[in-house]
Structure formats: C-alpha cells, structure tokens
Amino acid sequence: MDLSKYSMTELFRAEADAQCNALSDGLLSIAQIKDRERLFRNLMRAAHSLKGAARIVQFEPAVRVSHAMEDVFTAVQEGRLHLAPNDVDTLLTGVDLLREVAGVEESDLKSWEKSNQPLLQEFVVACGRLGSTERDAGAAVDVPAVPVSSPPPDESPEPSGSQISPGSLGTSLRVQPQALQRIIGLAGESLVLNGRIAPIDAGLRRVIRDQRDLERRLGELRDQFTPGDPSRDSLEFVRDAASSLRKAVERRVEEIELFERQNRTLSRSLYGAALMCRMRPLSDRVAHLRRMCRDVARDLGKEVRVEITGERTDVDRDLLDVLDAPLTHLLRNAVDHGIETPDERNTAGKKPFATIHIHAQHRAGRLLLSVSDDGRGVDFSKIREQVVVRKFVNAATAAQLSESELMDFLFLPGFSLRTDVTEISGRGVGLDIVQSRVRDMRGTVRASSRRGAGTVFTLDLPISLALVECLFVSIADEAYALPLARIQRICRVPVEDVESSGGLQFHRGPEGSIALIDAAAVLELGSTPPENGQYAVVVLSDGASAYGVVVDAFEGEGQITLQSLDPLLGKVRDIRALGVMPSGAPTLVLDVDDFLVSIQRFANRPTARSLEPGAGSGPSVRVKRVLVVDDSLTVRELERKTLSEHGYEVEVAVDGVDGWNALRGGSFDLVITDIDMPRMDGIQLIHSLRGDTRFKALPTIIVSYKDRPEDRKRGLEAGADYYLTKGSFQNEGLLNAVFDLIGGPV
Amino acid sequence: MNSSHSVGVVPIAPEWRDEWARELAAEGSGEAKVDGVGYLVFRTGSEIYALPATCVVTTGPLPRPHRIPRRTLPLLGISNLDGTLFLVFSVRSLLRAAGDGDTAENMFVYRNEDIQVCCAVSETLAVVPFRDSDWLPIPPALAPDSPFCARHWAEWQGRTVLQIDASEFNLGIREAAR
Numbered sequence: 002m003d004l005s006k007y008s009m010t011e012l013f014r015a016e017a018d019a020q021c022n023a024l025s026d027g028l029l030s031i032a033q034i035k036d037r038e039r040l041f042r043n044l045m046r047a048a049h050s051l052k053g054a055a056r057i058v059q060f061e062p063a064v065r066v067s068h069a070m071e072d073v074f075t076a077v078q079e080g081r082l083h084l085a086p087n088d089v090d091t092l093l094t095g096v097d098l099l100r101e102v103a104g105v106e107e108s109d110l111k112s113w114e115k116s117n118q119p120l121l122q123e124f125v126v127a128c129g130r131l132g133s134t135e136r137d138a139g140a141a142v143d144v145p146a147v148p149v150s151s152p153p154p155d156e157s158p159e160p161s162g163s164q165i166s167p168g169s170l171g172t173s174l175r176v177q178p179q180a181l182q183r184i185i186g187l188a189g190e191s192l193v194l195n196g197r198i199a200p201i202d203a204g205l206r207r208v209i210r211d212q213r214d215l216e217r218r219l220g221e222l223r224d225q226f227t228p229g230d231p232s233r234d235s236l237e238f239v240r241d242a243a244s245s246l247r248k249a250v251e252r253r254v255e256e257i258e259l260f261e262r263q264n265r266t267l268s269r270s271l272y273g274a275a276l277m278c279r280m281r282p283l284s285d286r287v288a289h290l291r292r293m294c295r296d297v298a299r300d301l302g303k304e305v306r307v308e309i310t311g312e313r314t315d316v317d318r319d320l321l322d323v324l325d326a327p328l329t330h331l332l333r334n335a336v337d338h339g340i341e342t343p344d345e346r347n348t349a350g351k352k353p354f355a356t357i358h359i360h361a362q363h364r365a366g367r368l369l370l371s372v373s374d375d376g377r378g379v380d381f382s383k384i385r386e387q388v389v390v391r392k393f394v395n396a397a398t399a400a401q402l403s404e405s406e407l408m409d410f411l412f413l414p415g416f417s418l419r420t421d422v423t424e425i426s427g428r429g430v431g432l433d434i435v436q437s438r439v440r441d442m443r444g445t446v447r448a449s450s451r452r453g454a455g456t457v458f459t460l461d462l463p464i465s466l467a468l469v470e471c472l473f474v475s476i477a478d479e480a481y482a483l484p485l486a487r488i489q490r491i492c493r494v495p496v497e498d499v500e501s502s503g504g505l506q507f508h509r510g511p512e513g514s515i516a517l518i519d520a521a522a523v524l525e526l527g528s529t530p531p532e533n534g535q536y537a538v539v540v541l542s543d544g545a546s547a548y549g550v551v552v553d554a555f556e557g558e559g560q561i562t563l564q565s566l567d568p569l570l571g572k573v574r575d576i577r578a579l580g581v582m583p584s585g586a587p588t589l590v591l592d593v594d595d596f597l598v599s600i601q602r603f604a605n606r607p608t609a610r611s612l613e614p615g616a617g618s619g620p621s622v623r624v625k626r627v628l629v630v631d632d633s634l635t636v637r638e639l640e641r642k643t644l645s646e647h648g649y650e651v652e653v654a655v656d657g658v659d660g661w662n663a664l665r666g667g668s669f670d671l672v673i674t675d676i677d678m679p680r681m682d683g684i685q686l687i688h689s690l691r692g693d694t695r696f697k698a699l700p701t702i703i704v705s706y707k708d709r710p711e712d713r714k715r716g717l718e719a720g721a722d723y724y725l726t727k728g729s730f731q732n733e734g735l736l737n738a739v740f741d742l743i744g745g746p747v
Numbered sequence: 748m749n750s751s752h753s754v755g756v757v758p759i760a761p762e763w764r765d766e767w768a769r770e771l772a773a774e775g776s777g778e779a780k781v782d783g784v785g786y787l788v789f790r791t792g793s794e795i796y797a798l799p800a801t802c803v804v805t806t807g808p809l810p811r812p813h814r815i816p817r818r819t820l821p822l823l824g825i826s827n828l829d830g831t832l833f834l835v836f837s838v839r840s841l842l843r844a845a846g847d848g849d850t851a852e853n854m855f856v857y858r859n860e861d862i863q864v865c866c867a868v869s870e871t872l873a874v875v876p877f878r879d880s881d882w883l884p885i886p887p888a889l890a891p892d893s894p895f896c897a898r899h900w901a902e903w904q905g906r907t908v909l910q911i912d913a914s915e916f917n918l919g920i921r922e923a924a925r
Contacts, residue, residue, distance in 0.1 A: 186830030
C-alpha cells in the first residue's frame with residue numbers, strides 16, 4: 002500500500018486505532034491468557050509504539066497517557082506490580098482517552114488538552130497507584146472479580162492490530178461509497194471492453210478464411226497453365242505471397258486471442274476484487290461489544306463471559322454499519338433480562354458467570370447470526386398474562402398460543418415483561434428496534450427460549466445489502482435479474498405439458514399444480530411466446546402459493562452490485578434496484594415481494610382469464626372499496642373477511658409501498674392501515690396520502706397493536722381519521738369506524 | 748453522428764474560435780474575454796434547440812436504453828454510459844417538439860442541480876456562443892406552440908434556434924420521471 006498519500010496525522014490515527022484495539026483486547030483477556038508474560042509484552046509494545054507515533058505528530062496528551070500505561074505494563078513484566086482486578090478499568094479509561102485524543106483535530110488539540118487537563122492528570126496519578134493497595138498475589142488478576150471477557154483467545158497470535166500494517170490502516174481508510182461504486186463500475190466496464198475484442202477476432206478469422214479461398218482460387222488458376230509456362234510461375238509466386246500474408250495474420254490473431262484471454266482473467270479478477278472491497282470481517286463490529294457487555298454486567302453486579310465464533314465471516318460494510326444497533330440491543334437485553342446474578346445462578350446450580358455466545362456463519366448465501374445466553378430463559382406464563390392484560394387476545398386464545406407465537410409478542414413495541422424500568426432496558430423498545438432494523442435489511446429474526454436454560458435470537462440476513470447472487474433472465478427481450486435466494490427452482494416446460502383452466506395456464510410440478518404467469522404481461526411489456534416449443538419458467542413462492550413465472554430465456558447466474566434507482570423515479574413497482582450485466586447491459590433487479598403481489602393481482606384480474614361473452618355485463622351497482630394495508634397475513638385476512646362479510650369490496654396490500662401503489666392504480670373509498678410495516682410504515686403512508694391532492698380527503702383508519710397515547714397521537718397527527726387497536730376485532734369497533742367514515746357497503 | 752463521449756469534440760462554431768483567437772492574440776489585452784455564453788445546439792425531430800453548455804457533461808451516440816416497466820415517454824429507460832447508469836429521456840417528447848419521427852440516435856448527459864440524466868436527441872450540432880442580445884422573445888402568437896421551457900429564439904446559420912431555460916427544463920424532467 003502506498004502510504005505516501007496519507008498525512009502523518011492520518012497515519013497516527015490509523016495506528017492509534019489499531020493499537021487501542023490491541024490494548025483493549027489484551028486488557029479484556031487478562032483473565033484467560035495463560036502466557037501472561039507474552040500478553041504484557043504485547044501490551045507494553047502497543048503502548049510504546051503509540052507513544053512514539055504520538056510524539057512524532059506532537060499529540061502530547063497521547064504521549065502522556067501511553068507513557069503512563071507503558072510504565073504500568075513494564076512494571077508488571079518486571080514483577081514489580083501485580084494488577085488488581087479493578088485496575089483493568091483504570092487502564093481501559095486510558096484506552097478511551099487515547100481514542101478520544103486521536104480523533105481531535107490538530108487545530109483543536111491545545112484547547113482539548115486544556116479542558117481535559119484534570120482528567121489526564123487523574124489518569125496518570127491513578128496509573129502510579131495501580132496495584133498499590135492489593136499487592137498480594139491472591140488479589141491479583143488471576144481471579145478477576147468481574148470476569149467479563151472474551152473466551153481465552155488463541156495463545157499464539159499477538160493481539161490483533163498490535164502493529165500497523167496495510168490491513169490495519171485499511172480499517173481506518175475512509176472511501177466515499179460513490180467512489181467505491183465508481184471503481185466497481187469501471188471494473189465492470191473493463192470486462193465489457195474486453196468483450197469487444199471477440200468480434201474483432203471473429204472478423205479477422207473471416208479475413209483468414211477469405212485469404213484461404215483466394216489461395217485456393219489462385220491454385221486453380223495456376224493449374225490451368227502447363228508446367229514451364231511463365232504465367233504458372235507468376236501465379237505460383239502470388240499464391241505463395243498470399244499464403245505468407247495469411248500466416249502472418251494468423252499469428253497476429255493468435256496473439257490477440259492470447260491477449261484477450263489474459264485480459265479477461267485480469268478484468269474478472271479486478272471486478273471480483275472491486276466487489277470484495279465492500280466486504281469486511283464481522284470482527285470489525287463485534288469486538289467492542291465485549292467491552293459493552295462487560296460494562297453493563299458490572300453495573301448490574303453480574304458476571305458475563307462473551308464468546309464470539311465466526312468473527313472472520315465476511316459481511317458487506319453497509320450491513321455491518323446497520324447491524325450495530327440490533328446487536329447492541331440484543332446483548333443489553335441478554336445481560337439485563339436473561340442473565341441471573343451470581344447468587345441466583347449458584348442457587349440454580351449454574352456456574353456464577355454466564356456465557357453469551359455470538360455465532361456467525363454463511364449458509365446458502367445468507368448470514369446467520371445468533372446471540373444465545375445461558376440465563377434464566379423466558380417465562381411463557383408471564384407473556385400469556387401480559388398478552389391478556391394488554392387485551393391483544395382473550396384468555397382462552399392466550400392459553401392456546403404456542404411458545405413460538407408467544408415469543409413473537411416480545412417484538413411488539415412497548416411489550417416488556419419487566420415491571421421496572423432501568424437505564425439498561427425494560428421499556429420494551431429494544432426488540433422492537435431489532436426487528437425493525439432486521440426487516441429493513443430484508444432479513445428475519447427468530448427467538449426461542451427454554452425456561453432455566455437460556456434464550457437464542459437468530460438473525461437471518463443477506464451477506465450484503467449491495468451484492469446479490471442473481472439469476473439473469475430476459476423478459477420482453479431485455480435483461481432482468483432475480484435474487485437466487487428467492488427462487489425455488491427453474492425449469493423448461495414443453496408447450497404440450499401446459500394445462501388450461503379458468504383462463505389460466507397450469508403446469509404440474511413437484512410442488513403440485515402451479516399457475517404459469519407471463520412475466521412480460523405482469524410487467525405490462527407484452528407477452529412471451531414459447532421458444533422451441535418450451536417455456537422457460539422460474540418458480541417463485543410467497544410461502545402460501547407457488548407461481549411459475551414465464552420468461553423469454555435464462556441467461557445464467559452471477560453476482561451483481563445493486564445500484565439504487567434514481568430518486569427522480571420514486572418507487573418503481575416490482576423493481577428493487579439496478580445492476581450491470583457482465584455484458585455491460587443494464588439490468589433491472591426484480592423486487593420479488595412486490596412482483597408476487599403484482600402476480601396475484603394479475604392472476605385475479607378478469608382480463609387474465611378467458612374473456613367470455615357477456616361476462617361482467619349487468620346492472621351496475623357500486624360497492625364501496627376498502628384497501629387493507631398490513632404486513633401480517635392473519636390480521637390482513639381477518640380484516641378482509643370481516644369487511645367482506647359485511648358487503649364491502651376489499652383489496653389487500655402487504656406494506657406501505659404496496660398500499661401506495663394499489664392506491665395509485667385503483668379507486669378506493671377507505672384505507673385501513675397498520676403502523677409497523679417494512680419498506681413504508683403506516684404513518685409514512687398517511688403522510689403520502691395527505692400530501693397528494695388525489696388522496697387528501699381519503700378516509701383513513703389506523704389499526705395497530707401500539708396502544709400508547711403517544712402512538713395514537715402520532716397517528717392522528719399524521720392525518721388518520723380513526724386510531725384503533727387490534728383488539729377492536731373482538732368487538733364492533735372496526736365496523737363502527739368504517740360505517741362512520743363511509744357508511745354502508747353500497 | 749458523433750462518435751465520441753467528449754463535449755470537446757462537438758464542432759466549435761468557427762466564429763467563436765476566431766473570436767477567441769483574436770482575443771488571445773490582442774497585445775496587452777490582459778485576461779482574454781469572449782463575448783457571449785456557450786450553448787450546446789442540438790436537433791430533435793426537425794427543430795433546433797440550444798441549452799447552456801455548462802449543463803452538458805458529455806455527448807455521444809445513444810446506447811439502447813432498457814425500458815422501465817409501466818413508465819412511458821418521455822422516459823425511455825436506463826442506459827449504461829461508461830459504467831454509470833443514467834435515466835434516458837426523449838427530449839423531443841419532453842419538449843413536445845414537432846417534426847418527423849424521433850430517431851434519437853444521439854445523446855448528451857445533462858447535469859443541473861441534483862439532476863444528472865441522459866437526453867436522447869436526433870443530433871448534437873455545435874457549441875455556439877450567444878450574446879444576451881441575440882435572444883429575442885418568442886412572439887405571443889407563437890408561444891402556445893412552443894415548448895414549455897422555451898421563451899426566446901435566435902438565428903444561427905440561417906435557422907431558428909429555441910433557447911431552453913435550464914430551470915424549467917429541470918421541472919420537466921422531474922415531472923416526466925414520476
């Protein structure tokens with residue numbers, strides 16, 4: 002790596018970041034490391050290196066702090082000092098100070114030093130007093146009072162980041178996302194340019210064929226003359242000359258072909274490397290969580306050991322940034338709610354220290370991240386009790402809910418089993434945020450628990466928000482990409498195996514009879530004729546039903562970088578993002594959830610079925626139309642059923658975006674919407690309605706589990722006409738509100 | 748048809764080049780000055796338009812756009828220009844311009860405010876300097892037939908050039924994208 006591009010201060014910051022990580026990791030692993038001499042040697046080296054770097058850039062406060070730490074580590078190495086357990090906290094304060102001062106702008110350094118003088122002085126004095134009160138070996142770090150730490154790391158490696166290296170500098174090198182995107186674009190373009198060599202090569206091969214033909218004709222002409230005839234000799238000479246020229250061109254063509262192969266390999270590697278720039282190991286985001294758990298546990302008088310496995314699992318950097326908040330919430334919840342105090346654990350026959358295990362792995366192109374603890378587990382009877390108290394369901398229904406269904410209530414906003422609210426948790430906001438963030442990442446979160454044995458949260462996420470493994474297909478003669486993770490299978494269906502019923506076409510597959518839907522027709526781009534007597538079919542499923550989506554042709558699989566749609570376009574129905582095919586052609590990446598909704602609508606359209614004469618004729622009676630927007634299938638269907646039974650015509654949408662699209666494409670008298678939904682929530686939907694002249698006056702009802710006064714206020718302020726809680730299904734609340742706003746169904 | 752993606756290769760009007768040369772050659776003149784503002788002059792259908800050259804990033808042949816489902820003219824789709832994806836708009840449709848069929852084989856990349864899009868046109872002709880005094884108001888009687896963002900016209904090589912107001916052109920693009 003060319004370090005000359007960085008200023009000295011930038012290099013110092015990179016080193017400070019690496020050395021602070023080394024110091025922090027080393028200090029937190031004191032209790033587990035057996036080779037203590039080596040550990041303190043590494044700690045001393047980290048402090049020493051940092052002091053030297055700070056001196057070069059004249060960051061005097063950092064020199065003072067690292068010097069004080071270096072003295073401590075040297076004293077421990079020489080046996081002059083035995084650290085007491087709480088001394089680790091003091092030294093970690095020093096690490097915090099070093100991080101802070103490294104981030105200060107050079108111009109602000111003096112004022113920072115002035116205002117932090119007491120803190121710096123206090124730290125230096127505290128370092129001088131370390132171990133002074135407990136110098137006997139028994140109170141030393143062999144038995145830490147707060148054994149919160151990582152598992153014993155491998156004894157052999159040095160603490161990570163103990164030396165500055167191109168890799169460690171890389172952790173602090175900031176690259177604008179647009180610049181990275183541009184590099185990926187250019188790398189893709191080099192692939193495309195390389196693809197243009199092949200037609201040139203093919204053209205030259207044609208020239209060679211013509212030359213051979215010329216040689217053959219010259220030979221035929223030569224043979225018309227008798228041996229010894231000067232014309233025959235002349236023609237022989239010309240033919241030889243033509244042959245030499247052809248061979249020269251052949252050699253050049255071979256060189257071009259070799260160049261093309263080498264350049265293709267290089268371009269592919271460049272493209273792959275450019276894509277990999279987006280990936281970072283999970284350890285970039287989880288290392289600091291050990292410290293966080295340690296601090297929280299100490300405040301609560303608990304003992305926790307954090308084990309992390311799969312730290313080297315590569316994850317897209319954008320995803321890493323978004324993961325921080327959900328992981329922090331899960332860990333804080335685990336320490337506060339899940340883990341017992343040492344006394345409670347002793348009584349339960351458990352070790353006094355609890356273990357929280359974070360495990361990451363790639364599976365089937367997804368990132369599986371689990372956070373498990375060996376704490377007290379969830380008390381399901383308490384959840385049942387709360388569910389009834391909060392009037393989500395009645396007591397009889399609550400008694401029938403499975404443990405898995407009960408766990409789902411923990412993700413509701415404001416739902417908490419804690420009766421007291423602490424600084425750590427208890428307001429019931431953590432898991433709500435976790436679920437919302439995970440949904441934003443197009444992932445899912447599941448929870449399971451066993452009373453007395455602990456709780457596990459499993460996050461199922463894409464490896465990257467931007468890189469997606471796709472199946473490329475052509476629809477209406479243009480390129481489209483479908484995320485592989487959403488495809489059940491692909492197949493070719495002979496025309497004679499297609500059955501017709503009720504105007505729709507079906508094919509019998511392993512999953513039973515599936516409807517064949519023309520992708521081009523759904524996207525309003527025309528229709529797809531069979532190719533060579535076969536249909537190319539992509540089988541997609543929404544969980545309840547499978548559909549065979551007919552495309553023009555399969556064009557292969559590959560990884561593409563998702564690019565956002567131009568904000569000028571707003572939401573484009575059925576399209577999630579843009580990408581560039583290996584050929585350089587633009588491709589549209591289908592939003593499978595959206596597309597499945599469009600397929601359902603298409604399949605239900607009268608025009609999608611055979612148009613029978615007279616169908617749809619008769620007296621026109623206008624039935625009032627209601628749009629139900631909810632991401633819960635159960636709630637959606639319950640509302641649809643309730644309203645349909647009372648004569649209203651009901652359409653459903655699975656989230657705010659789908660609802661907004663439905664509104665723009667149809668005429669409705671009323672909208673009933675949930676609040677918490679992926680992509681666009683109910684509040685945003687109502688804001689959109691009220692901001693659009695077409696829907697400004699459209700009556701709107703919110704139906705939500707959220708029943709806090711502030712939620713109600715927020716909904717009504719957004720412009721909803723009614724705010725009902727989901728318990729209103731059990732009474733006439735919903736129907737009364739609908740009748741109040743739009744009257745009867747006709 | 749232009750074969751390059753550089754605005755620099757759009758033919759520079761000879762009078763402007765000569766004027767520059769005179770300015771630069773003028774002894775003791777200090778900083779060179781050119782009278783007039785550069786405009787990209789292009790044809791779409793049978794009409795000629797001029798757009799401030801400061802809003803034009805590049806010109807070149809138009810790669811075939813990928814259509815966007817359920818979106819119609821003036822939005823033609825998306826094209827890849829040197830590794831970057833751009834929305835492509837038919838300028839003829841955007842301006843509701845007159846003329847025979849829109850061949851739109853060429854394009855220029857337009858950048859203004861937060862908008863950066865590819866504009867499909869029949870032909871890019873030249874970068875031409877126009878003075879403020881060159882532009883004349885379009886007579887009220889003809890205004891209804893003029894594109895919404897054209898208020899002035901000038902004469903260039905014996906032809907009528909309609910001046911496009913960039914801020915109004917922006918509004919047109921925003922409306923067409925939705």
